[in-house]
Amino acid sequence: MKKSVKIILSVIVVLTITLQMAVNTKPTVTQAAPDPLGKSTPTILATYARHAGIDNKFPEGQSYDNNIWMTDYEKVLGIKLKTIWTSEGNDYDTKLNLCIASNDLPDIFAVRASQLKRLADSNMVEDLSSALNTYGSKEVKDLLAADGKEALKQMTFKGKLMALPANSALPSGHQYIFIRDDWRVKLKMPVPKTMGDVYNLAKAFVTKDPDGNGKADTFGLTVGNVPYDTYFAMTGFFNGFGAYPDQWVEKNKRLVYGGIQPEMKQALVNLRKYYNEKLIDKEFVVKDCGKASQDAVAGKSGIAYGQFWVQGWPLGDTFKTADKKSNWTAYMIPFDTSVVNKAIGVKNKVDSMYVVKKGFAHPEALVKMYNYFTDRIFGGVADLTKYKSDGKFDYMGDAAVQNFTGLDRNTVFSATVSKAIDEKNPAGLNEEGKTYYDKIYAYLNHKDEGVDKNADNIVTSKTFYGTESLFGMQTQYVKKKMLKSDLFYGPDTATMSKKWAILRQSEYDMIISIISGNKPLSYFDQFVKNWGSLGGTQITSEVNSWRDSLK
Numbered sequence: 081m082k083k084s085v086k087i088i089l090s091v092i093v094v095l096t097i098t099l100q101m102a103v104n105t106k107p108t109v110t111q112a113a114p115d116p117l118g119k120s121t122p123t124i125l126a127t128y129a130r131h132a133g134i135d136n137k138f139p140e141g142q143s144y145d146n147n148i149w150m151t152d153y154e155k156v157l158g159i160k161l162k163t164i165w166t167s168e169g170n171d172y173d174t175k176l177n178l179c180i181a182s183n184d185l186p187d188i189f190a191v192r193a194s195q196l197k198r199l200a201d202s203n204m205v206e207d208l209s210s211a212l213n214t215y216g217s218k219e220v221k222d223l224l225a226a227d228g229k230e231a232l233k234q235m236t237f238k239g240k241l242m243a244l245p246a247n248s249a250l251p252s253g254h255q256y257i258f259i260r261d262d263w264r265v266k267l268k269m270p271v272p273k274t275m276g277d278v279y280n281l282a283k284a285f286v287t288k289d290p291d292g293n294g295k296a297d298t299f300g301l302t303v304g305n306v307p308y309d310t311y312f313a314m315t316g317f318f319n320g321f322g323a324y325p326d327q328w329v330e331k332n333k334r335l336v337y338g339g340i341q342p343e344m345k346q347a348l349v350n351l352r353k354y355y356n357e358k359l360i361d362k363e364f365v366v367k368d369c370g371k372a373s374q375d376a377v378a379g380k381s382g383i384a385y386g387q388f389w390v391q392g393w394p395l396g397d398t399f400k401t402a403d404k405k406s407n408w409t410a411y412m413i414p415f416d417t418s419v420v421n422k423a424i425g426v427k428n429k430v431d432s433m434y435v436v437k438k439g440f441a442h443p444e445a446l447v448k449m450y451n452y453f454t455d456r457i458f459g460g461v462a463d464l465t466k467y468k469s470d471g472k473f474d475y476m477g478d479a480a481v482q483n484f485t486g487l488d489r490n491t492v493f494s495a496t497v498s499k500a501i502d503e504k505n506p507a508g509l510n511e512e513g514k515t516y517y518d519k520i521y522a523y524l525n526h527k528d529e530g531v532d533k534n535a536d537n538i539v540t541s542k543t544f545y546g547t548e549s550l551f552g553m554q555t556q557y558v559k560k561k562m563l564k565s566d567l568f569y570g571p572d573t574a575t576m577s578k579k580w581a582i583l584r585q586s587e588y589d590m591i592i593s594i595i596s597g598n599k600p601l602s603y604f605d606q607f608v609k610n611w612g613s614l615g616g617t618q619i620t621s622e623v624n625s626w627r628d629s630l631k
Contacts, residue, residue, distance in 0.1 A: 114444075116217035116451045120158035124442045127186040128480055129176065130166040139473055147478040148466060157452060159445045161188075161480055169370075180204070187440045188449075188481070191243065193234070193431050194572040194580070200237040206436040207240040211443040217451040219459070223248075223486035231430045231485060234569065243433035244450055247484040251426040251563050253387060255316035255413065256550065258395060260382040262407040263290035275320045275350065275416040278383065282359045285382035291403075300359035302381035304369030307591045311394075312369040312376070314351065314591070315425065316385035321347040322419040325587075327427065327566035328623060335567055335623050337616065338425070339587055340608045346416075348604060351595045365596050379403045385413075388490070388550045392539045399535040409542065410550050412557070423564035424557065430569075434481055449481040458489070464512055471536055491558075494544045494551035501545055520545045573622035579615035586610070 153159045167175045199205045230249035272278045282300025307314040308326040324338035354360045373394045375381050379402035395408040415422045436443040456467040468476045497516045500506045506517040523537035543550045590607040593599035
């Protein structure tokens with residue numbers, strides 16, 4: 081009897097414990113992942129600083145603060161963005177540096193690599209690791225992985241992701257030589273294959289009246305007074321003599337700065353010759369690249385160096401505003417006969433990225449706008465005439481946050497669109513590819529409608545179609561192993577952060593002074609000595625220490 085009671089009591093205890101556990105234990109709930117493009121409630125309010133385009137145009141009633149992107153941020157994403165200041169070109173960096181110094185920052189803004197390091201070292205920006213992991217779309221994460229996550233590595237400090245890159249850490253930024261081919265053909269000059277040919281062509285453009293107006297009012301080569309800018313610059317010219325300024329190259333198994341190597345001096349000798357013979361505008365010393373470009377667009381210049389987009393703007397405007405017979409054509413950069421290893425300089429370093437101010441409660445706002453740009457520009461259902469361009473206005477440039485990571489889409493489009501044109505079958509193209517196809521097809525079949533339409537179709541064809549197009553040539557550069565990468569792509573070193581701006585300005589001053597004759601050619605050697613003593617030697621040591629740390 082006692083044994084039966086014990087068994088009953090034991091069962092009661094077990095049941096009691098089980099019931100208590102059932103009451104006290106909450107059911108497991110699987111949390112759904114946040115929608116990368118979902119609307120935030122309540123609306124997130126964020127301030128923003130705008131890096132504005134120099135010559136951006138808007139449809140009537142629109143502006144940087146009133147456009148499809150700003151509207152969608154609020155209506156679709158639940159993010160109300162308020163621009164607290166706007167600045168153009170290099171002025172943006174100047175103003176932002178002042179804001180960093182005074183710790184008066186917007187919630188979300190774009191920075192350069194050197195600025196990112198200052199902000200990260202000073203704990204002034206948010207770690208975005210969690211926000212990207214939680215809110216980043218699959219498309220965004222795939223794009224960020226396309227370069228081996230190299231761009232993300234450049235954004236990471238002590239294991240923390242302090243920014244989102246605007247582009248991948250893939251070779252980019254190289255230059256082409258652009259030539260007024262209508263002038264060249266008229267004067268029966270050959271396509272330049274060497275730097276000697278470039279000189280002869282420039283001289284013909286000055287002395288043989290290529291525009292036929294009976295006046296000596298044309299230049300051979302147009303450059304601005306910012307030597308290493310992205311357009312109307314001198315970098316491509318320097319590359320033609322085997323010189324690689326604005327990047328670090330290997331010499332005797334160490335990294336050295338290309339701007340102080342002997343090859344630079346030979347290039348400067350030639351640019352000085354251009355200046356003395358009036359093949360370059362004598363007023364270039366007071367013209368930045370934007371003002372220099374106006375000479376070319378006005379039909380006053382026959383040769384320029386710049387990145388691929390120069391074909392469309394500003395050179396594409398020559399056809400519209402100055403000369404309907406103008407034919408600016410891009411070519412692979414010619415080299416001097418003395419250059420053995422022919423290659424053009426390219427960048428691997430990401431120098432544009434987005435950050436969130438330390439303490440801002442919603443870093444996911446940046447990630448969601450980053451997702452939105454990717455979806456609306458590169459997604460399968462993207463409406464490009466609404467979000468990119470209608471052929472008259474650039475809507476893509478209005479986006480506060482942009483994302484061009486991933487494989488080089490331009491070379492991909494060049495190959496696929498060229499194949500479709502040759503086969504006369506656009507069936508396999510997405511919307512953007514079909515847009516290029518239609519413009520190229522119209523141009524090749526003379527189905528153009530008006531000057532503006534024709535100019536746009538010509539630019540698209542020269543950019544994407546065939547092996548001699550801009551991106552066709554880029555493919556050739558890759559195949560022929562003619563891209564020379566900048567071998568330093570880490571964050572600015574300690575001394576670089578403090579002294580690089582001064583060294584860069586002294587380098588620009590040296591170049592301008594030698595070309596214009598204000599300094600003798602021997603001044604280059606003095607500059608090299610000064611460069612080392614003013615911090616260059618220490619920076620070189622730090623750059624090599626960085627490289628050693630990667631081994």
